[in-house]
Amino acid sequence: MPYVYLDSGSTHPMPLGARAALEEYLRYKTRDGLWPGYSMDAKEKAVVEGFGALVGAAPDELTMIQSTTMGENLVLQALGFPEAGGRIVTDALHFFGSFYTYGELGKAGVDVVTLPMTPEGRIDMQAMAAAVNDRTKLVSISHVSTTNGFEHDLKAVCDLAHAHGAYVYADIVHGAGSTPLDLRAAGVDFAASSSYKWLMGDFGLAFLYVRREVQEKIARPWWGYHQVGGRFVTHVFPFDPPGEAVADYGYAPGATGKFAMGTTSWTGVVQLEHSLGFIRGLGVDRIQAYRQPMADAIQTELRRRGYQPMTPLGSRTPLVAFALKDARAKLSDLLARNDLRLTVSANRFRVSLSVFNDMNDVDRLLAVLPKAPPA
Known part of the structure; x- marks a missing residue:
């Protein structure tokens, strides 16, 4: 440099191996020669599995999305905010872009409590314990703060929230790939991470984690084509079988079936296929x-x-x-x-x-x- x-x-910065993978992909996209066996489905599967191995998540608990912010907003919609009301506890060391999100939810009638940073640069767990009550529906934090690198004890936060029937969302964009992390062991319910920071990828590709045990308890927040799974049969085109609806379809299993988007960034996928392996190897x-x-x-x-x-x-x-x-x-x-x-x-x-x-x-x-x- x-x-x-x-x-x-x-x-x-992008690793040189990821750059080489991207250059290979661009040759494929420009049809510069034949690329037998070049399967983006296989690469996407490998990337989801690789990310899961880094953060302690099973593949059925993950889906690819656009950004960390998209993931947080999908979680809020799935939990029914702002119409559902109740309390959200967050803190001053959460992503500052989320200050806007929770400010708007506060204007819409949600009881939002933002815990202050201590002089030592921490979030005090006693203050959190005082703020989380039986009206609390969500505790929303950053695993590692973008402001100063403060690391929450995710297990302690989840134990506290779950004792009051609340869910926990963690922004893990500064933790995934940089700091030891096990989402399932900690009990985190939802988490999201873009890939352009410590995953050494690029903009436009992120991951959303939804703990398996909560997937059936929450609403589908939107409809995306990649949520469709199983048998898909249309009834409106020539030679289609008859049917009462435009199409018969099912849902993909796991987090994908509730939260997946449409198309994802293939350039991001080919970069991450290398970068995630590089990080895991180290x-x-x-x-x-x-x-x-x-x-x-x-x-x-x-x-x-x-x-x-x-x-x-x-x-x-x-x-x-x-x-x-x-x-x-x-x-x-x-x-x-x-x-x-x-x-x-x-x-x-x-x-x-x-x-x-x-x-x-x-x-x-x-x-x-x-x-x-x-x-």
Whole structure:
């Protein structure tokens, strides 16, 4: 790379093997030669299974969708919001795009409780326990926060919610592929993840997880062609068998039969077929252990220099964030001049560490960042 890239939490670079797979697919699409046995159905099946192996989900609990946001909205519709009323408990470290979602649900009459971030950069479980009651229908959180990398204890959240008859939705876009995760063992009911971050894929392809035990308890939130399964027989075209309806059809099993969309991104599929295998080959545990010394070095040194930490000490996720008043104005040009790429917001900055980074990259960052300027 022509610069030090510490921004994989925004968009992860594509592995070279995924690029090669995409180039092969483009030859197939342009009919540049013959490609016997090139089966997109098989590739889609392999990708769903590969993602499931990363996050602790069975294939029948997964379906491909467009984006993480699409997944969250499908879950909300399946649970009947806003008409169903009741309480939703979320927090300030959930995806900030969801602030809009739950703000609109609040305007529509849903009782939305947003838990604050503690000074240490956490969500307090005692505060959550006080907020979740028997009127609560959903607890909606991010497994790993995009803001500061805080990681929820999913098992504790699910145990609390289920004790009050509530479901749990987890945005896992920053956890899947980066941090050890087992959705079934934790008891998560719904989860969604796009593929352009730590799955090393691209935009336009995501996964929705629906725990098997809750699939028959919820409504189908919409109708998508890929939900159709089993026998499909039309009765309106020449030589069709007679029938009372336009067509007779059944539903695909599992999450697909209730939540699947229409067409999905085939370019995303061919990239992920490589990338998911690459991640599984490395092992998420080993990925986490490899980057931990880098994260610890950044935490230690920038705290020493007076930067205000937002990420809890001991965090095992790939994101390290600090608050800095007017960060964009103070750091953007400095970082650009020194060929460093990371997320810089109005009043905070975030470092994202991936498998291609090493301590040389950390040293480059630390050599450029001065002592924290006064607020």
